[in-house]
Amino acid sequence: MTHTLDRPPVRPPKAAAPILAGEKSRTETFLVKLFAVVPLLALAAAVPFAWGWGLGWLDVALAVGFYFLTGLGVTIGFHRYFTHGAFKANRGLRIALAVAGSMAMQGPVIGWVADHRRHHAYADREGDPHSPWRYGTSAAALAKGFWHAHMGWLFDREKTNAERFAPDLLADRDIVRIDRWFPALTVATLLAPAVIGGLVTMSWWGALTAFFWASLVRVAVLHHVTWSVNSLCHLIGDRPYAARDKSANFWPLAIASMGESWHNSHHADPTGARHGVRRGQLDMSARLIWVFEKLGWATQVRWPKPDRLARKLNPGYTPAPRGFATGGPRATGQSG
Template structure:
C-alpha cells in the first residue's frame, strides 16, 4: 500500500519544489480512501470476525504454555516494533541505530498490521502538530461536549478514523524517512510482513503439535488474537488517554498518563510525559515508571546497537512538572 502512496507523492515532488505554494500538508482522493477502507476491513474488522467465529471452536483446539508463548513472542516482536521502532525511532528520532536494526524494527512494526512505517510516522507527526485541534487524525475531543458526542469522539479516535481520513503528505511530514532506502524497501512489502506475522505462528503451532488443530491454534494466538490485542492497546493511547488519566505536565492538548497499563502498552501509556517531551526516548522519564519500549532501547545501547539516545535532564523535567 505505502509504496504506491510514496510513488504517488514522489510524482508530485518536482512541482512542489518548483512552486512551494503548491505544497499541501494533506492529500485526499478516492484512490487513497479505497486503500484506507481495504486496510480497515483487513486489520480491524476481519480479526474481530475471525475471533468471533473461532470462539466456539476453542474447546477443540490445543491451548497451553506453547500457545501463550506464541502470543507473548509475537506481542513482543510487534509491540516493540511499533513502540521502540515506528514511534520512538522513526517518528521522533529519539535515538540512532544501525541500518540492520532499523530494518528489523520496521519489519516487526509492520507485522502489527497498523500500516506501513512511512504512513504511520506521517500520521503520528501530524497528531503531534495538531493534537486535539482540527486536522488531528484521531482526536476524541472534537465531536462536542454532550455524552453522546463524547462517546462518538472516543469511537472515532479509537478505531473508526482509520476507515477514511486525510492522508498526510509524506513529502511534508516525513522527508527524512522517504530518503531512507531501507525503509522504502520494507514498506514496499508491507503486506508480506503482516502475512509473515500470521504464517509463522501457524507453522510453529502446526509443527509443535503436528496437527491442523495445532496450526489453527498457532494462527489464532500468535496471529489474530495478538493483532487485535496490540492494535487495541496502542489505539487506547489515541482514544482513552486523550480523555482520562493523570497529567504530570501542562501541555497544549488533553494527553494523560495511565501507569496501570504501562506494561501492556510498552510504556506508551505515559502519554502526557510523551507530549511534554516528544523527542525523549524515555516516556516514563523515571526508572520506577515502567517503560518497556525504553528498556529495549537501553538494551540496544548496552550492546552498542543504539546511540545518541535522547532523554531530558532532571532539571528540564522538574522545571515543567506541575505534579510529581
C-alpha cells in the first residue's frame, strides 16, 4: 500500500474551498469541555492533595514517563511529521506517533493537523483559530486574546474543514483508523497509569494516586504547556527571524514543550525538523528525530539550512552557528 504521507503535506488548494466544515456537535463540544476542565481541576487540587500524602516516586515516574511519551507524540508526530512533513517515516513509526499523540488527549490526529495547518495559513490574521491578537492591541484586548488563544478557542463550535487542510491524512487508511480510535485511546491513556500503579503496589491506593498524578495532572500540565505555545509564544519572547506573524521564542518552556517553544524559529522555517536552531537552544524532539534517522525509521529529514535562516535574520542578531543543519550532536555544537 502506498501511503500519501510519504509526500510533503498537501497545500490548501487555490480554489475557494471553505475554511470551516460546519459546527461541532453538542456531544463533541461537551467532550472538549470535559477533557479541558476535569484535568485542570485535578491540577488545581494537586498541591493540597500532595501535602504530606498521596504522592510517591512511582507516581512521579509514571507522570513523567507518560508526559514525555504522549508529549513527543504531539511534538514529533502531530506537529513536525503529520502537519509539516519534516521527515518521512516508515509505517511502524507513523502509526506509533499517531497513537502516542492521540494519547495526549488534545483531539484526534486529523482534526489537530487541520487546525494547525489553518493556523499557519492565517497566522495572527483573520482565519487563525487561536491568535492572541484577535481582538486588538490594547491591554484589555490582549487579555481577552490571551484567553482565547490559550484555551477559549477550544470551546468555539466552528470546525476546521479537514478536506481542505488535511486531505492527505483523510486518504491514509491507517491514520483514519487511528483517528476513529481516539475515544478508546483516551480511555487507555487515563487507565494505563492506574493499572501499572495498582499492579506495582498491589493496592487500590496505588492505582488511585497513579490515576490522579500520571493521568489527570499529567494531561492537564501537558495541555497547558501546549496551549502556551499558542498564547505566550505569540505574545512575548525573542524574535531573531523575520516571519509573517508575531511568533516568538520563549525559552522558559523549552524543556517542558520538548523544543516547541522556539516558535519564532519554527514559523520562519515551518518544515524544519529542528526548532531550536541557535546555540544552546534545547530541542529534545529534534534529538529524537535524529535517533529515528540513525535507526533508519525516519528518512529525508529536513534539517534547517544555515543559509536559508541567515536570509531571514532580523537586524541585530548574529547568524546561527554553522553546521547545525545535519541535526547530529557533533554537527550542531548544541546540547539539545
